[in-house]
Amino acid sequence: MTKSADRFTGDIATVTEMLAGQAYLADRGLSTAIYLSLTLPQPLLLEGEAGVGKTEVAKALAGGLGVDLIRLQCYEGIDANQALYEWDYPRQFLYLRRAAEAEAGGDGSDDLFAERFLVERPLLQAIRKGADCVLLIDEIDRADDEFEAFLLEILSEFQISIPEIGTVGASDPPLVIITSNRTRELHDALKRRCLYHWIDFPGLEREVEIVAARAPEVPARLARSTSRVVSRLRGLELVKQPGVAETINWARALNQLGEDEVTGDNLDISLGSVIKDHDDLSTVRSRATEMLDGT
Amino acid sequence: MGPKPGPTSELVRFGRMLRTHGVKVGAGQVVSYTRAVADLDPADIDDLYWTGRITLVNHQADLAVYDAAFDAFFIGSEGDSPPAIMPLASADGGDGDPASISFGTDHQEVEVLDAGDEELPAAGGPRASSAEILRTKHFDRWTEEEFRRLARLLPTLRLPQKRTRRTRPSPRGPRIDLRRSVRHSLRYGGDLVHLRRRGRMERPRPIVLIVDVSGSMAGFSRALVQFSYGMSRASQRVEVFCFGTRLTRLTNAMRVRDPNAALDEATDLVVDWDGGTRIGESLAAYVTRWGKHRLNRGATVIICSDGLERGEPDRLAWAMRRLSGQARRVIWVNPLAGDPKFQPLARGLVAALPFVDELIAGHSIEGLEDLARVLEGWTA
Incomplete structure (x- = not known):
């Protein structure tokens, strides 16, 4: 058993409660996925449309477990150095200069690559902290194949060797959450290493609860009204479907405007909080009455 | 029916069942699955469902197959074969060697397609039949020499490159x-x-090829898919889609088996023989389903179709506008343009042309050479 699993003594329901304590409402599937990820332990790969709360899960988990969240945001061109460690070159130069001036024998290069010149990047931090953190590898699909292969290596060993310092490893690996927006297909080898959970858009009732939990200042009536319209919007063929974050923002925006439900008038002026594509705006405007029907 | 977590062998059998239905399940995943079920003991039906789904499935597309297989295995539905959905690439490796390029000169294949064509009611009217004639005139009569030219063309092809942020x-x-x-x-x-x-x-820019495989286009599209297969061996970043009445993705199917066989299977899937060609709907499906997954970012998109649209030209114009906004370049290859008397009058083509960077006549080997030249021209 790992440390995080030791600290985590409970079952699936405990996971649900722990996340609810962080204002994150997880369904049975997600709670099971997290439970298994903690107990097996294996990294958890989360996929789903943008805005279903993939990144939020990791934040809520770190909060709930009372450990640090270490986030590695992937981007195009990210490589091992940027994810793992770098040397602090300006300080190295200064040190060399001083050593040369002092002429205290030797050129000081022996301790040039010492711990104090090492700049930790997220992966090295996570490896060192081990079970004392949750490692979030966000939007892995933005990185390239080579980086994915490198990650696969790290995830299977949780150990790296820095030539000048030695091997650094975690006896208890951290809980790892990986998210992907599916802008490209991930390699099967990486997927096989991970548990996989697809997060769907929540159902209407669940979304109302989520709005209530995340934006407690919004009256229940408005929360319901916005959630209902958003769930209908997702039924339209839109280029960019509104996510849960959009529902929350929209409910907040309407609340700020002093509205207590979605109407034809306020839909028109506040639509920009939910719909963020020009073509989608006109699609929705042309079918506004249908969206509001019976609300 | 009370599900019993059952002995490990049952769980392993379930994993194997998923595999026979085309879900790629690794041995390590089955181990995780059995450990997880053992850990959750006593598991209820929901635990059993989620545990299996989380450990055994790692593609969203496989979830439907998993649901059906789960019902059949643990709940026992009256239906005999569980999943209604059989993934395209699930069948055996095909008889052809995927590494070899055959150019579909094989007579039988051409005949199968021709038989299909004859059943095709005059969907596109007179123009569609003239495309037929062009196809027979140009593609099917390719000589050995022309195939050799194509084979020579592929290895020398320099695909457009993109500077990455990696150093x-x-x-x-x-x-x-x-x-x-x-x-x-x-x-x-x-x-x-x-x-x-x-x-x-x-690194090479991604190339997305979207080919029309409906009756009038079948022959030329086949040559183009071969062409793209050649490109995909030069670069990993080639995506292939085909459409008729609907759109389907061919990339994965082509990777695991002979491109010819993959195309045949896909053709059955996307072509309703009486449905005509719905370019607008198909491209719209591409734009919303795949394009937004950034497949298009910086990509060269090659569409191959005669532009004989059955559906609404407005829809096509909408899809093309979005596509041109997402992609780096859009090339339209039109076999009909090889006719000296050709004028881009087909409704679909007229709607699409404003968003096309390059229109190429692709009826013959010269057409493919033109395409190669255009691609290379953008290398710089």
Whole structure:
């Protein structure tokens, strides 16, 4: 058993409660996925449309477990150095200069690559902290194949060797959450290493609860009204479907405007909080009455 | 029916069942699955469902198959074969060697397609039949010499490159490589005698090929899919889609088996023989389903169709506008354009043309050579 699993003594329901304590409402599937990820332990790969709360899960988990969240945001061109460690070159130069001036024998290069010149990047931090953190590898699909292969290596060993310092490893690996927006297909080898959970858009009732939990200042009536319209919007063929974050923002925006439900008038002026594509705006405007029907 | 977590062998059998239905399940995943079920004991039906789904499935597309297989295995539905959905690539590797390129000169295949064509009611009217004639005139009569020319063309093809943000050591690169420079300076007691540099790496731009495989286009599309298969061996970043009445993705199917067989199977899937060609709907499906997954970012999109649209030209114009906004370049290959008397009058084509960077007549080997030239022209 790992440390995080030791600290985590409970079952699936405990996971649900722990996340609810962080204002994150997880369904049975997600709670099971997290439970298994903690107990097996294996990294958890989360996929789903943008805005279903993939990144939020990791934040809520770190909060709930009372450990640090270490986030590695992937981007195009990210490589091992940027994810793992770098040397602090300006300080190295200064040190060399001083050593040369002092002429205290030797050129000081022996301790040039010492711990104090090492700049930790997220992966090295996570490896060192081990079970004392949750490692979030966000939007892995933005990185390239080579980086994915490198990650696969790290995830299977949780150990790296820095030539000048030695091997650094975690006896208890951290809980790892990986998210992907599916802008490209991930390699099967990486997927096989991970548990996989697809997060769907929540159902209407669940979304109302989520709005209530995340934006407690919004009256229940408005929360319901916005959630209902958003769930209908997702039924339209839109280029960019509104996510849960959009529902929350929209409910907040309407609340700020002093509205207590979605109407034809306020839909028109506040639509920009939910719909963020020009073509989608006109699609929705042309079918506004249908969206509001019976609300 | 009370599900019993059952002995491990049952769980392994379930994993195997998923595999026979085309879900890629690795041995390690089955181990995780059995450990997870053992851990959750006593598991209820929901635990059993989620545990299996989380450990055994790792593609969203496989979830439907999993649901059906789960019902059949643990709940026992009256239906005999569980999943209604059989993934395209699930069948055996096909008889052809996927690494070899055959150009579909095989007579039987052409005949099968022709038989299909004859059943096709005059969907596109007179123009569709003239396309038929063109196809027979140009593609099917390709000589051995022409096939050899195509085979020679492929390995020399230089695909458009894109500078990535990844860097590598490069003597004249624009950036200073501090890590290597510092290391090098140690030899000179910490003086920076030589600066080491890094430059940006290049990699092929993604290419997306969307081919029309409906009756009138079948022959030429086949040549083009072969062409793209050749490209995909040069670069991993080639995506292939085909459409008739609907759109389907061919990339994965082509990777695991003979491109000809993959195309045949896909053709059955996307072509309703009486449905005509719905270019607008198909491209709209591409734009919303795949394009937004950034497949299009910086990509060269090649559409191959005669533009004989059955559906609404407005829809096609909408899809093309979005596509041209997402992609780097859009090439439209039109076999009909090879006719000297050709004028781009087909409704669909008229709607699409404003958003096309290059219109190429693709009826013959010269057409493919033109395409290769255009692609190479953008290399610089």
